[in-house]
Amino acid sequence: MGRVAIVTGGTRGIGAAIAKSLKEAGHDVAATYGGNDEAAKKFTDETGIQTFKFDVSDYEACKAGIEEVEGKMGPVEILVNNAGITADAPFHKMTPDQWNSVIGTNLTGVFNMTHNVWKGMRERGFGRVVTISSINGQKGQFGQANYAASKAGDLGFTKTLASEGASKGITVNAVCPGYIATDMVMKVPEKVRDQIVSQIPVGRLGEPEEIARCVSFLVSDDAGFITGATISANGGQYFP
Numbered sequence: 001m002g003r004v005a006i007v008t009g010g011t012r013g014i015g016a017a018i019a020k021s022l023k024e025a026g027h028d029v030a031a032t033y034g035g036n037d038e039a040a041k042k043f044t045d046e047t048g049i050q051t052f053k054f055d056v057s058d059y060e061a062c063k064a065g066i067e068e069v070e071g072k073m074g075p076v077e078i079l080v081n082n083a084g085i086t087a088d089a090p091f092h093k094m095t096p097d098q099w100n101s102v103i104g105t106n107l108t109g110v111f112n113m114t115h116n117v118w119k120g121m122r123e124r125g126f127g128r129v130v131t132i133s134s135i136n137g138q139k140g141q142f143g144q145a146n147y148a149a150s151k152a153g154d155l156g157f158t159k160t161l162a163s164e165g166a167s168k169g170i171t172v173n174a175v176c177p178g179y180i181a182t183d184m185v186m187k188v189p190e191k192v193r194d195q196i197v198s199q200i201p202v203g204r205l206g207e208p209e210e211i212a213r214c215v216s217f218l219v220s221d222d223a224g225f226i227t228g229a230t231i232s233a234n235g236g237q238y239f240p
């Protein structure tokens with residue numbers, strides 16, 4: 001059954017793979033993005049998926065953005081919180097800006113988006129919320145106090161909302177990708193990246209589509225008994 005789905009950060013990387021996979025599953029998909037107009041245009045040209053530009057760290061922008069999506073496409077029944085950023089630095093060098101921007105997008109952004117679809121999902125008695133956390137929210141990572149804290153926060157958020165949404169037909173789950181071949185991971189210095197890949201038992205980075213398939217399953221009607229869960233897709237790098 002086709003439903004209206006929003007994927008934040010849905011024009012590049014893991015988000016783009018998720019948006020495409022939800023479209024293939026028959027859903028009506030809106031992909032949001034924060035700044036890269038060129039990538040968004042290319043994405044729409046290639047996929048036919050509509051894009052909406054707003055900053056997930058801004059509550060009012062999310063409210064207006066979701067209203068725009070709902071005005072064009074109908075009530076949002078599936079939300080995939082995927083938008084995320086890094087600003088890596090060892091803690092002694094990390095600035096308040098690096099802390100606030102990462103928490104603002106990766107954690108407050110998840111609040112801002114979910115809060116603006118939650119009431120409608122409760123009223124209609126159906127919803128699917130999936131948040132893309134990270135292996136580094138599960139295990140911590142040198143140079144990522146901000147990112148790991150935001151992604152660990154996403155897991156606490158997910159479990160809490162799972163308990164609050166269950167009686168209203170809303171499932172809330174998380175996916176924790178390991179290191180996936182995206183721009184974000186390619187930004188890590190090559191030497192550090194090689195060392196990370198050497199710690200992945202399957203011997204390679206993951207592909208965005210491998211995360212998208214987890215999300216497609218979790219938002220499907222078949223997954224109605226799964227809530228508060230975390231799927232770890234990390235090539236065996238970490239067993240939480």
Ligand code: CAA
Nearest residue numbers: 086088089090134135141142143178179184185188189192
């Ligand atoms: N473990 C232990 N020590 C480490 C280390 C590690 N992983 N990485 C660096 N160090 C040490 C260095 O050896 C160095 O030690 P000395 O001072 O004794 O020589 C010290 O830390 C400082 O190193 P640098 O001078 O290189 O520090 P820097 O200011 O340049 O910052 C860094 C280093 C930015 C943290 C860099 O190491 C880095 O980018 N690390 C990768 C972090 C990472 O994994 N990010 C993931 C991005 S992808 C993502 O987040 C997606 C996802 O969900 C998985």
